Amino acid sequence: MTIELDEDAIYETASYEIWVNGRLKGVFHRMIQTIDGLLPDTDYEIMLVRANEASETVTFHTEPEPITLNVRDFGAFGDGVHDDTSAIQAAILCCPENARVLIPKGTYPVTALFLKSDMILELQENAVLAGIYDRARTPILPGQIEYDNEDGYYNLGSWEGNPIDSFASMITGIHVKNVTICGKGVLDGRADFENWWSRPKDKIRAWRPRMIFLNHCENITVVGVTVQNSPAWNLHPYFSNQIRFLDMEVKGPANSHNTDGCDPESCTNVEIAGVHFSVGDDCIAIKSGKIYMGKKFKVPSKHIHIRQSWMQDGHGAVTVGSEIAAGVDDIHISKCRFSNTDRGLRVKTRRGRGKDSVLKGIVFEDLELEGVKAPFVVNSFYFCDPDGRTEYVGTKEALPVDERTPKIESIEFRNIVCRNAHYCGAYIYGLPEQKIERLVFDNVSITYAKEAQTGVAAMMMGCEPASRLGLVIGNVKNLILHNVSIDGQDGERLCLSGVENVEEEQD
CATH class of the missing domain: 2.160.20.10 (Single-stranded right-handed beta-helix, Pectin lyase-like)
Incomplete structure (x- = not known):
């Protein structure tokens, strides 16, 4: 039996007791907790107690x-x-x-x-x-x-x-x-x-x-x-x-x-x-195959829901790609903690993933990032393939859209606090010939480490080592910035190129 607390905390909360059939099972602090040692085909009553206040009793019967x-x-x-x-x-x-x-x-x-x-x-x-x-x-x-x-x-x-x-x-x-x-x-x-x-x-x-x-x-x-x-x-x-x-x-x-x-x-x-x-690599990476598998089976990854988890160290906390030739749909990450990963919320794709590689319905919300070197990275020029450093993959010039061209429709970042970032606040590039349709930052705050490290934010040709960059965003059709706070960057707060429409508002 696994329980999940219904409150606003992320991953951990104030200590609470779990009582099973009138006996103390233990003291816990995670938002999601498993109760083991239960017998099959048995009635149970579970109650949570915190600061001498008891929750309602939950009853259930285990399977035979x-x-x-x-x-x-x-x-x-x-x-x-x-x-x-x-x-x-x-x-x-x-x-x-x-x-x-x-x-x-x-x-x-x-x-x-x-x-x-x-x-x-x-x-x-x-x-x-x-x-x-x-x-x-x-x-x-x-x-x-x-x-x-x-x-x-x-x-x-x-x-x-x-x-x-x-x-x-x-x-x-x-x-x-x-x-x-x-x-x-x-x-x-x-x-x-x-x-x-x-x-x-x-x-x-x-x-x-x-x-x-x-x-x-x-x-x-x-x-x-x-x-x-x-x-x-x-x-x-x-x-x-x-x-x-x-x-x-x-x-x-x-x-x-x-x-x-x-x-x-x-x-x-x-x-x-x-x-x-x-x-030692991405904590989570959502994939749907390289172009052969994507074209043959056309099976995207969809309805992937991630919550109340802690991603610590690693290359990316939650990544979409790069083997993503059949696309993704309805990817929802919420109430998670990211600590000291190289990148936080990461999308990586490239020319050659194919026209079935459509990324849509990607939502990251209610997150805490601490010490993440590059909190937001969307890279449409990902070069970690045998042909990744070819002119076709790496050129920043617009190429004809054909059956090899992937597409990013929508990515939303909402209610996110980033503390002690290093390389940048965000490093986001769509393809010039197939721009990101819609990119949203809503209630996002970013601060930088006092002794910020220098490094490469995205694995793409032409991305130079940097420190304390603001929001670097290129090749987006519609960029929406609502209540975005950036404190401590070196240079411009926004570095935009190839962005067609910008809506910015502060409450």
Whole structure:
């Protein structure tokens, strides 16, 4: 059971007690909190108490479960030495519908585990699934397998927006539904610079695995667990629907390679709530494939809702792109805290993503940013691809609009406080031939660090190192500035180029 407080605080609030059936469960301070240890098919009453004032009592009944399968009964050692992959996989395969597989306290070395539908996988407190680095023993998910009697192919593996062979992940779901992964345990990929991160740009048998990979899955909930030290992206839902990540920790070293926190790719109805990210790349990156996948399947990422989370360190707090060839729609980020990330609210695209790459309905609101180097970045010239530094991608001259040209329709930034920024307040560039249709800053305040660092705000050709820039905005059709406060910048408050219409108002 996961609860969410109905108040205006962001991520954390004043301490409160949770009482379950008249007994104190604990003292908590997060806005989203999971209550574990509940029995199946049981009535419960929950009450919150703060400063001796009690909330209304909430009653509910837990779902029945036919049986719990303990992986120790299937031969798992949990001693940190033996390979427990086959024992845990046996428990999963034997799990009846709506039953539970229990991983008790212990350390369980594994390569890759495959989920089945209609089950619960619970990692108890102090239970650790520990990744085994052995490329020869880890299964490979082929990127493309041709069908025997029809055109097309069966896609299993994926790497950075293309259907390419990749290693199976520690937790892999292929066309499964109705699964919950829960508990206070840990998924530890045990990646480091002696194994998975040592040659990050090289494909060795296959591309690096994720920690949780969900391919064409539906109604999957991951709640309470810690995910750390991933070989690559931590959480990767792919062409999936109704996916929830709740009350989690996702972490990795700041210098680890491609360890994005959560990357929904061509997914619908994704909820990320109460998650603390501290990783070596983007905390969250919303994607929909490179141009081959975008043109073939035309599946955008849409209805992605992120709230009450803390994005700490990393390249970008919440990013849209850059593998975004099928576009995005209805991306809503609210009541989150961003701390010391390189960029805060980040959109990255480029020529070549294609005409189906339409970005619309992107709203960031009710956020607190602290120490973020470049709080607002929209980059239509993103150069981190093999051809990213070509004249076609990088030129600031208007080119003909064709089937390769992406489009940004609307981005809104509302009720956001940015403290101690470094490089700039905002660095935003649309394409000259396909300008950003509508860009809104509403009730946004920006202050700068006293000893602001100098750096490059956007990964685009021609973006020079800078410090304390104001709002740098180019190639926008309609720019709306309402109650925008900028304090401490060097030079002009607004640096505009190629902006057709500006509406500015202060209450």
